[in-house]
Amino acid sequence: MDTLKSIDEMNVLIEINYDRIEGYRAAAAETDDEDLKTLFLQLADRSGECRIKLANEVISAGGTPSEQTGSNGKFLRAWKTVKLAVTNKDRKAIFNSVEFGEEAIDDIYNNALISYSDDINEEQCNLLTGQHSLIKANNERTKKLNTELLLA
Numbered sequence: 001m002d003t004l005k006s007i008d009e010m011n012v013l014i015e016i017n018y019d020r021i022e023g024y025r026a027a028a029a030e031t032d033d034e035d036l037k038t039l040f041l042q043l044a045d046r047s048g049e050c051r052i053k054l055a056n057e058v059i060s061a062g063g064t065p066s067e068q069t070g071s072n073g074k075f076l077r078a079w080k081t082v083k084l085a086v087t088n089k090d091r092k093a094i095f096n097s098v099e100f101g102e103e104a105i106d107d108i109y110n111n112a113l114i115s116y117s118d119d120i121n122e123e124q125c126n127l128l129t130g131q132h133s134l135i136k137a138n139n140e141r142t143k144k145l146n147t148e149l150l151l152a
Helices: 003-030 034-060 073-087 091-115 122-151
Strands: none
Touching: 003 034, 003 091, 003 122, 034 091, 034 122, 091 122
């Protein structure tokens, strides 16, 4: 187990959760649709909970939690697309963009669990697995809403 690698990886996830918080809050502020505003704020809150738990784990491992946003290109592109879709009030594009962003973070968590499995302890693995499950649930919820929109 490599504690420094686990701290680094958790800090990457903290930064991505900061991105999600900022992105969803910005999207909530831009939309006039109450259902979208509620969805975005719920997703931002869930990201905030994940970030806090990751930060606590970094501290427990002897590290300093990151306090900045990330720089994952795929994820940042998703947020630019969400903002444009919200600005244009295109619900289908909004849900497609959110779904793309949720799939991107799903991939990031999945890769972290695979790539760093030898560098994280059981508690950290459980934390990341639990957060990954929440992200999958968000993704399924978004896909369901997107499908319902298509059928309406």
